[in-house]
Amino acid sequence: MDHALPTPIAPATPEDAGPIVLALPKGRILSELGPVLTRAGVVPAADYADESSRRLRFPTEDPALDVIRVRSFDVATFVAHGAAQIGICGADVLMEFDYAEIYAPLDLGIGRCRVSIAEPVVTQPDDPTRWSRVTVATKYPNIAQRHFATRGVQAEIVHLNGAMELAPSMGLSRLIVDLVQTGSTLKANGLRETEVIAHITSRLVVNRTALKTRPEAIGAWIARFRAALAGRDAR
Ligand SMILES: Nc1ncnc2c1ncn2[C@@H]1O[C@H](COP(=O)(O)OP(=O)(O)OP(=O)(O)O)[C@@H](O)[C@H]1O
Numbered sequence: 001m002d003h004a005l006p007t008p009i010a011p012a013t014p015e016d017a018g019p020i021v022l023a024l025p026k027g028r029i030l031s032e033l034g035p036v037l038t039r040a041g042v043v044p045a046a047d048y049a050d051e052s053s054r055r056l057r058f059p060t061e062d063p064a065l066d067v068i069r070v071r072s073f074d075v076a077t078f079v080a081h082g083a084a085q086i087g088i089c090g091a092d093v094l095m096e097f098d099y100a101e102i103y104a105p106l107d108l109g110i111g112r113c114r115v116s117i118a119e120p121v122v123t124q125p126d127d128p129t130r131w132s133r134v135t136v137a138t139k140y141p142n143i144a145q146r147h148f149a150t151r152g153v154q155a156e157i158v159h160l161n162g163a164m165e166l167a168p169s170m171g172l173s174r175l176i177v178d179l180v181q182t183g184s185t186l187k188a189n190g191l192r193e194t195e196v197i198a199h200i201t202s203r204l205v206v207n208r209t210a211l212k213t214r215p216e217a218i219g220a221w222i223a224r225f226r227a228a229l230a231g232r233d234a235r
């Protein structure tokens with residue numbers, strides 16, 4: 001499903017637009033991002049990496065760039081609406097929302113995991129091709145629904161924001177769709193991975209309208225991140 005958005009109100013000139021805003025996800029991606037940001041020349045105020053700080057918007061050493069720190073899912077929302085012009089989030093988030101306004105030019109190769117289906121180890125083997133409907137606990141309702149629909153199966157979604165692994169044993173759902181990396185969370189909760197829906201890494205994302213209205217600034221940031229990935233220092 002394509003999420004259409006109202007057209008953002010463009011400033012009269014790029015100069016009126018203020019600093020470019022880079023939306024960064026707090027949590028595990030942020031902890032892997034440090035070296036890439038440094039090589040790309042993003043040097044935010046010292047407290048941006050301190051998750052106990054209550055501040056959410058940070059200046060950087062470059063007066064033309066500010067950083068905001070938001071939840072991973074919200075990076076896509078800020079960028080899709082043009083509130084932030086660029087951002088970094090997992091491909092899982094992009095798959096879930098499928099925002100037409102977001103362009104994802106760069107795979108950052110961090111935050112590697114997969115979106116998978118899992119079921120209780122004790123579940124009797126069954127032939128999924130014979131299902132017409134199935135209950136699924138997930139924080140990815142669109143990904144799950146689309147995936148099962150391609151099999152002709154109607155997914156009844158139980159939408160959770162975390163701890164999906166508890167759902168089958170507590171009678172909430174037969175299956176879960178969640179992120180898996182080492183598999184240790186599934187194992188610790190008596191589940192097994194039965195199918196990989198997608199392999200995931202983190203992406204640099206940009207707002208398509210901002211790329212048209214401020215092509216030099218946004219293009220320069222894409223180039224800096226590309227150089228940083230290639231191991232070159234942008235500064
Ligand atoms: N186990 C994992 N291994 C590697 N990458 C992961 C893993 N779990 C999540 N990710 C990636 O990191 C992103 C953010 O996940 P994280 O667990 O930090 O936040 P969250 O718990 O989904 O967010 P919030 O705390 O806002 O609810 C995910 O969208 C995914 O791309």
Ligand SMILES: O=P(O)(O)OC[C@H]1O[C@H](OP(=O)(O)OP(=O)(O)O)[C@H](O)[C@@H]1O
Pocket residue numbers: 028161162163178179180181182183184185186
């Ligand atoms: O296969 P593993 O290496 O065990 O990783 C998978 C776990 O990582 C993620 O959770 P996270 O730790 O981010 O916690 P949260 O979703 O509850 O925030 C995901 O939702 C799984 O629970």
